[in-house]
Amino acid sequence: MKIGGKAVVVPGTNVDTDVLYPGIYLNIDDPELMKPYLFEGLDPALRDQLVGDTVLVVGENFGMGSSREHVPLAMKASGVRCVIGSSFARIFYRNCINLALPAVSCPAAAEAAKPGSQISIDAAAGKVSVDGKEFTAAPVPPFMLEMLERGGLIPWAQHKLAQA
């Protein structure tokens, strides 16, 4: 799958899900209503940069902490098409894959990206392009790639139910 957008850089390492979406707003279950609280504990101004298709550029161990799916749900609802970074916390990573939001590990590309950079990714080929410069990403394992290509865990489940 090939996707892309304009870079929004989220600075720092070990950015946790509490700052990405504070606990006080967890009593919201509609993704559209989660959007105003994304990045609330980190830098609310980051929300204003989410215009059109965007690619989040993040640091090491991004999304550590809670299992709250509010984070990737709010990201998707806000136009985030992909997250590239050094490494991801386990639950955040699988939440992204389940929602067909590719989380791609490519430290060199994340390093090269600046706010507003044009980024495109080809998850199957393991390629990330930042302002025309090509980088090789860590390969997305076949299972995760299939999940992304199917559109995430919900279509996967629909397919499985149709087969049964």
Add this chain to the structure above:
Amino acid sequence: MGYTVAEKILLAHSDADHVEPGQVVMVRCDVVLANDVTGPIAFRQMEKMGTDKVFDRSKVVMVADHFAPAKDERSAILIKRLKDWSLEHGVAFYDQGRGGIEHTLIVQEGWVVPGSVIVGGDSHTCTHGALGAFSSGLGSTDIAFSLVFGEFWQAVPGTIQVTVSGEKGRFVTGKDVILTVIGQIGAGGGTDNVLEFVGPGVRALSIDERLAVSNLAVESGSETGIFPADETTAAYLDGRTDKPWEPVHSDPDASYARHIEVDFDRLEPLLAKPYNPENVVSVSEVAGTPIHQVVVGNCSNGTMTDLRQAAEMVKGKHVHERTRMIVVPATQKIYREALAEGLIDTLVEAGAAISTPTCGPCFGGHTGVLAPGENALSTINRNFKGRSGSPEASVYLGNAFVAGAAAVAGEIVDPAEVAS
């Protein structure tokens, strides 16, 4: 090559004939757990999947604990949705006044046995490794899938073996064991791995203390922290569960990602400083820091063992005038047991506020939210910026002796000083 405990459990719960780290397998679950925050989103995702059918209603548990008792109308609606859905589907539902904090609760109620697979829509589902289970915290879409199919996708993790040795000190607890590990490997050091706790020092840890150890495994990025079942586990489960179980141990020739040692002889009470659980220091390094709120409770340290430790520190003394102390028994049963043992009276007499079981003060939801500039010493598991209220507040994580001592002193202090 032999298998680790985690690999053995995953192999037994999948159709694979061999497992190795990194391999993705579909894993059958014995318990699917969710709460008032993650359950309702899972139900929405099930609707999108186009089904309302649960794979096996006897394996599903729903617990109202995060915003319970409902702090506002929006929270009340989520709790009502959780309850209505549970009743409609005939699954176990623990309401306020009948249950408690999900992880302590389902262990107490005999849902968790060694060798089983527990998935939960809550990152602290890792707690159940304390009983020798493979347990995994998942998001709501994963929970929706697990509710429908009774399985989830899993990349087989590597195993980090933690060997515990030595004699446990007077005010040292399981909390200090896991803080040591987190401090050593860092907040992301366990990613793609589980922790496995072995060695002679493990015998000094009761199930209550093991729950705290496994509960904070996720704070090192690890999927869970497994204590292979032993006599302590068997004694705890005797009369508590009717589920059949067998202990699972790693093979002598199993392959490990890494080995770590924790030596009780060299361990003193520890704290994790803001804003990351990996910022581990000894209590003495931060002694004198003023403390405005103490919380004893949460899915890591709200057990009888913790309440006893806190009560011992405050018995016959008063909570410092600078400080408020909030004690949250993790379950209704623990609350009653603490009442019967006189612990609640001791705590109330000292000036502590006792709360009904809830997750509220840990995640900054309600009943114990911090103001800007306040410092808290809590027995909880996370001290992220804004975790328990204002982003300008600070949370220190420690054991219940350290928390009780700080409540009396109004500042961070060595529990030995308060006890003497």
